[in-house]
Amino acid sequence: MRIDRTHRGWLIASVAIACVSLLLYLRYRLPPGEGSMGGTAMGLWFGSVGFAFMIFAAALGARKRVPVYRIGRAQTWMRGHLWLGLVSLPVILFHSGFRFGHGLTAWLMALLIIVVASGLFGAALQHYMPRAITRDVPMETIYDEIGHVRAQLLEEAEGLIRQATGGEKTASDPGGADAAAVKAPVAVAEESAPLRTFYEQELKPYLEKPGARGVRLGDAAKARVAFTYLRTLLPPALHATIEDLEGICEEERQLTLQSQMHMWLHGWLLLHIPISLALILLGAVHAVMALRY
Amino acid sequence: MLFEELKNIERQPDGTPVAAEDLLRLLVFKDISPQFLKKNANATVWRHFRRGDIVCREGEFGSTAFYILDGKASVALAAPIAHVNAKGRPSGFLARLTSKFTSRLAARQEDSREDEVDRRSIPIDAPVDLAYDHPVAELGPGELFGEMTCMNYYPRSATVRAETDCTMLEMLRNVLDVLQKSKAFRAQLDETYRRRALDSHLRDVPIFRGLRQDFVDHLRDRVELLRFAPGQVICKQGDPADSFYLVRLGFVKVSENYPGGELVLAYLSRGDYFGEIGLLGGGTRTAACSALDHVEVVRISAEDFRDMVQRYPEVRSGLERAARERQDANQERLRMVASVPLESFLAQGLMEAQSLLVLDLEKCTRCDACVTACADSHDGVTRLVREGLRFENFLVATSCRQCRDPLCMVGCPVGAIRRRNSLEVIIEDWCIGCGLCSKNCPYGNINMHSFAAQADDHEHPGHKKAVVQKKATTCDLCTELTEPSCVYACPHDAAHRVEPRDFFAESLGQRTSRSGRPRS
Numbered sequence: 001m002r003i004d005r006t007h008r009g010w011l012i013a014s015v016a017i018a019c020v021s022l023l024l025y026l027r028y029r030l031p032p033g034e035g036s037m038g039g040t041a042m043g044l045w046f047g048s049v050g051f052a053f054m055i056f057a058a059a060l061g062a063r064k065r066v067p068v069y070r071i072g073r074a075q076t077w078m079r080g081h082l083w084l085g086l087v088s089l090p091v092i093l094f095h096s097g098f099r100f101g102h103g104l105t106a107w108l109m110a111l112l113i114i115v116v117a118s119g120l121f122g123a124a125l126q127h128y129m130p131r132a133i134t135r136d137v138p139m140e141t142i143y144d145e146i147g148h149v150r151a152q153l154l155e156e157a158e159g160l161i162r163q164a165t166g167g168e169k170t171a172s173d174p175g176g177a178d179a180a181a182v183k184a185p186v187a188v189a190e191e192s193a194p195l196r197t198f199y200e201q202e203l204k205p206y207l208e209k210p211g212a213r214g215v216r217l218g219d220a221a222k223a224r225v226a227f228t229y230l231r232t233l234l235p236p237a238l239h240a241t242i243e244d245l246e247g248i249c250e251e252e253r254q255l256t257l258q259s260q261m262h263m264w265l266h267g268w269l270l271l272h273i274p275i276s277l278a279l280i281l282l283g284a285v286h287a288v289m290a291l292r293y
Numbered sequence: 294m295l296f297e298e299l300k301n302i303e304r305q306p307d308g309t310p311v312a313a314e315d316l317l318r319l320l321v322f323k324d325i326s327p328q329f330l331k332k333n334a335n336a337t338v339w340r341h342f343r344r345g346d347i348v349c350r351e352g353e354f355g356s357t358a359f360y361i362l363d364g365k366a367s368v369a370l371a372a373p374i375a376h377v378n379a380k381g382r383p384s385g386f387l388a389r390l391t392s393k394f395t396s397r398l399a400a401r402q403e404d405s406r407e408d409e410v411d412r413r414s415i416p417i418d419a420p421v422d423l424a425y426d427h428p429v430a431e432l433g434p435g436e437l438f439g440e441m442t443c444m445n446y447y448p449r450s451a452t453v454r455a456e457t458d459c460t461m462l463e464m465l466r467n468v469l470d471v472l473q474k475s476k477a478f479r480a481q482l483d484e485t486y487r488r489r490a491l492d493s494h495l496r497d498v499p500i501f502r503g504l505r506q507d508f509v510d511h512l513r514d515r516v517e518l519l520r521f522a523p524g525q526v527i528c529k530q531g532d533p534a535d536s537f538y539l540v541r542l543g544f545v546k547v548s549e550n551y552p553g554g555e556l557v558l559a560y561l562s563r564g565d566y567f568g569e570i571g572l573l574g575g576g577t578r579t580a581a582c583s584a585l586d587h588v589e590v591v592r593i594s595a596e597d598f599r600d601m602v603q604r605y606p607e608v609r610s611g612l613e614r615a616a617r618e619r620q621d622a623n624q625e626r627l628r629m630v631a632s633v634p635l636e637s638f639l640a641q642g643l644m645e646a647q648s649l650l651v652l653d654l655e656k657c658t659r660c661d662a663c664v665t666a667c668a669d670s671h672d673g674v675t676r677l678v679r680e681g682l683r684f685e686n687f688l689v690a691t692s693c694r695q696c697r698d699p700l701c702m703v704g705c706p707v708g709a710i711r712r713r714n715s716l717e718v719i720i721e722d723w724c725i726g727c728g729l730c731s732k733n734c735p736y737g738n739i740n741m742h743s744f745a746a747q748a749d750d751h752e753h754p755g756h757k758k759a760v761v762q763k764k765a766t767t768c769d770l771c772t773e774l775t776e777p778s779c780v781y782a783c784p785h786d787a788a789h790r791v792e793p794r795d796f797f798a799e800s801l802g803q804r805t806s807r808s809g810r811p812r813s
Contacts, residue, residue, distance in 0.1 A: 001785045002656045060784070067666035067782035074662065078784040126658050126785070134654040134686055142679055143659060265658055 001078050003127050010083040018090050021046065025094040037097030038105075038290065046095035047290075050088045051283055054112075057085035058280050061273065082123060089116045104286055111279040118272040129265045137258045139251050146255050153248050153255075154207045160248075161199045164241040165192045194233040195241070202226070203245060210256045217249050218256065299362060304460060307341045310334050311462060321360075321435075324475035336465040342366075342455035345754055349439065349449045351706075352727035357463045358443035361436050364459030368419050368438065368451045370428040370707075371748045372725045375400045377766040398744055398764065401722055414493045415723040416563035416708050418442060418450040420485045422493045425723070431456065436485060440542060441706060443469050445586045448727035450706035473520075483518045486541060491516065491591065494539050498566050501608060508604065517592040521584035530581040534571025537598045540564065543588035544703060549580045557698045560585060562708035572598050573616040585703060650768070650779065650790055652679065652688040657787035666782030667768075671742075676768035677779055678737045690768075701730040701739055710765065718767065726763030742766045 028042040037043040060081040063074060092112055100109045133140060141149050206217040216222035227246045231239055302315045313330035316322040316337060322330070330337075340359065342348055349355060351371060375398035414422035419438035421430040432438060432453070441447045443466050464472070472478045492509050495501050518541065521527055527538065530550055538545075545561040558580060561567060571578045572595055593601075602609040652663070661679060668675035682689045701718060702710050709724040718739075720730075731739040746762035771777035771790075780788045 001658075006786065064662060064782075064784065066669075067662060068670045068778045070781070073776075074782045074784040075786045130657055130659075130787075131655040131686075133659070262659065266660070 001075070001082065001123070001126055002130070003082075003123065007079065007083075010079050014083040014087045017087050021049075021091050021094050029097060036099070036101075038095055043095055043097070046091050047287070050091035050095055051287060053084040053088035053091065054276075054280060054283060057081045057088065058276055082119070085119055086116060089113070104282065104289075108279065108282055108286055111275055111282065115272065115276050115279050118268055118275065122268045122272055125265055125268060129261055133258065133261050133265075137254045137261070139254045140258055141255070143258070143262050146259060150207070150210065150252070150255060153252055154204070157199070157203060157207060157245060157248050160241050160244050161196065164238055165196050191235050192238055194230065195238060198226075198230055199245075203249070206249070207252060210252050211259075218253060220250070220253060223249050223253075304341075305339045307339060309339050311337045311339055316462075321472065321475065321478040321481055324477050325471055329471060330468075333465075333467055336468045338463050340459075340461040340463045342459040342461070344455055344457055345752075346455045346459075348453040348455060348459075348461070351449050351452045351725045353449045354446065355439065355442045355449055356446055357465055358437055358439035358469050359453070360462040360464065361432055361434050361438075362460045362462060363434050364461075365456040366432045366453050366459055367456045368417065368421065368423070368430050368432055368453045369749075370415065370417075370423060370723065370725060371452050371760075372723070372762055372764070373398050373400075373744075373746050374415075374425060374428060374722045375764075376404070376406070376720060376722050376724070377742050377744075377764050378404050398746070398762075406719065412497055412564070412721075414497050414564065416450075418447070418563075418706060419453075420482070421489050422497075422564065423451065428723070435481060437482060440469065445543065445704070447704045447706045448725075448729055450725065486518065486591075487513050487516070490541075491539075494541070494564055494566075494591070497564050498539075504601070504605060504608065508601065512593065512597060512601075515594070515597055517594070519590050519592050521588040521590070523584055523586050523588075525584045525588075527582040527584060527588070527590065528568070528571075528578050530578055532578045534568060534576055534578055535595045537566065537568040537572060537593040537595075538582075539566045539591040539593070541589040541591050544585040545588055545590070546583050546585045547580050548583075559712055560699065560702040562705065564708060569598075569612055570616045573602075573612050649796070650677070650690045650777065650788065651796065652690060653686060653787045653789070654683070654688055655686045656785050657688075657783075658785055660784070662782050662784055663779035663788050666778040670771070670778040674740050674742050674766075676740055676766065680737075701734040703733060704729050720765045720767070724765050726765065728763065728765070730765050739765050739767055 024042060025046070028040065030037055030040065038047060057080070060077050063069075063071070063077045067074065089112060092109075096105065096109065100106045202215075202217060205212070206215050209215075210218065212218075216226055223246070227242055227249075231242055234242065298319050301318050305311070313327055313334065316325070316330050317327060340348075342364070348359060348366060378397055378399035413425050415425060415428055416422055418441040419430070419432060420436050421432070423430055428451075438453060439449065442449055443464070473482075491513055495504065495509060495512070521543075527545060528534075528536075530548075540561050540563055542563060545565070545567065546557060547559045547561060547567060548555050548557045550556075559565075561582075567580075567582055568578075602612060659679070664675050664677050664679055667677040677690055679688070679690060699712065699718065702712070705724075706727060706729070707723050707725055709721040710718055710730045711721070712718060720739075726741065728741050731737075731741050741763045742765075743761050743763050746760055747757040748760040748762070750756040750758040771779075777790055780790055
């Protein structure tokens, strides 16, 4: 979610909560050596509020599973997730008196820090990446369709090569009387040998495995050089084909870039979500144990 | 006559190729070269159907046509004559909480839509049309059905069932193609058309409804039946208008040329008409018409047309009104296109819409929560595809992209999909759910929605059985809700439903936007 002026209300509320919590903490903190802050009334209050914020933040996942339920707009839940999730860190730190403890509490603190840090990282990505995708990938397609589009690009390239090198019949009837038309593709085939070689050795492997390292067609500048050189080897009649192939390469590069950006944009959730769930689960265990014993 | 011809032919078992000698004994084959029939010996086969047997089903793809030798067959639409209506909002607190639509089928009597065509008959791939209110008709000896499927590989337009024991010839395209060039066969088809379908076609043109039967009878023998090969021009924009045309078979592409290129206005199919504006207006063609595939049209000469409008003042006034409206629309379009490129004009066409769904690509994380929400609220069938026209950083995901060339309209076997005046598509009630438009739409904006329906049980005549009926549908932007599900479910504040005139005015350089903020 883009962090813009529309977040001002949430920002002010979060800062207010953090400031009030800080004041309360400063007022009620225990002197060094007088035991754990978490066990005091104020400590329990901080713990309860912090844990409530964490649960609310985690509930976003459940909210997304019922998208049509009119239980508040999803963006409101997302804003709450971002800001209350962030505020939960100082509140829990006040709860612990800035001590990590050991055993379960140490694990909980570590998990909380990872969750908040990964969340901040994700928020930053979601703030900047959509704009970058829109700017850098004008040929963007639906992510799930990328495989399909790639197959189409390969097919298109195959078709262009077949047509240019005479592997495909022309519109003229090969069995007809127009001998010149029949010979035309063969003549092109002889002249277009470098194109066929380029396709077999470079373009096809690139389109089949676009993510492979060290492939020069994967780099826009190197690809431009390669295509410019190819133009010098081929007759002008084939330059239009080269242009089309260059366009295909460009689209392939954009698809690769889109895949990478998409992976960044959503990949961090692979860490954030399981760690968050573990945090909620262990937090509940910690709460029960602390209140009972 | 056919009965006499059949006396000399020994019928062979079902599926057996018909011998060339036997075919030549039939009057309609008498012009065909025996060598051709021998070379294509397997292209025509005997078909025997017992009473109640299904000959072909609507929506199925095929490649053959049937010529009835004896017996009677009924031709009918099994699909309910209704369109998808998602306006039925659920009542009750919990149901409202989920805001799921209960999509249902509604006929035009109970849910009339803007620009819905007021047709009385449904065009099908047979010598007859079906009545809108009771879509059943009968076919008999000497009649051919399945021409469009055979010639152009379109889906079957209706279900044909043997009413009595029937014998038919089933033929492939190569035979039908040659047959259609035979004078005897053409004469028979033309005679059948004039007798059975011309009347309903003429009366389907709303302004011709007032014609008296004696004038229709007078026209019956005067009209000319013409054929056009794929790509052939029927009339050019700017040519003198000399005829009025009714489409009898195939698809006619109607397009206008603008400085920025060609804009396809419509693909007309059986039962549609064109040419009246030129005859009534300035005397010149306002659009170009060409055959998209194998097309047959009924031509009414300018002389007969003028005779008709003189005899029937109400027809004249109706035509003049229609012509005025069309000319005004053309003038308006021309005026706009003269100042902006065609692509921008089409983009501006979006502004005709009441509201649009836009996605702010600088906020959208491509999580597809909008698509999931759309599917969840429409019985699992999403109507939203996260692709579309882009204006700066906004993506317009609308019900119809108003393509320059609306490919979705090509091939509809019953002509149920067409353009509204605003250029968006409308799917008429008699959609048979074959799915061709959905397949043809390059942007996936047409979806097939399944419904439980009742259909005739052919195994138990007189009984009904539950079937799954599909209908084509497009996004309606959840206009019934204050906030569409896709917008409500977007966690990133990226999806908005907007009033296009305000929202895009600045982008399109028309005037300063009153508000940069989306409505919802």
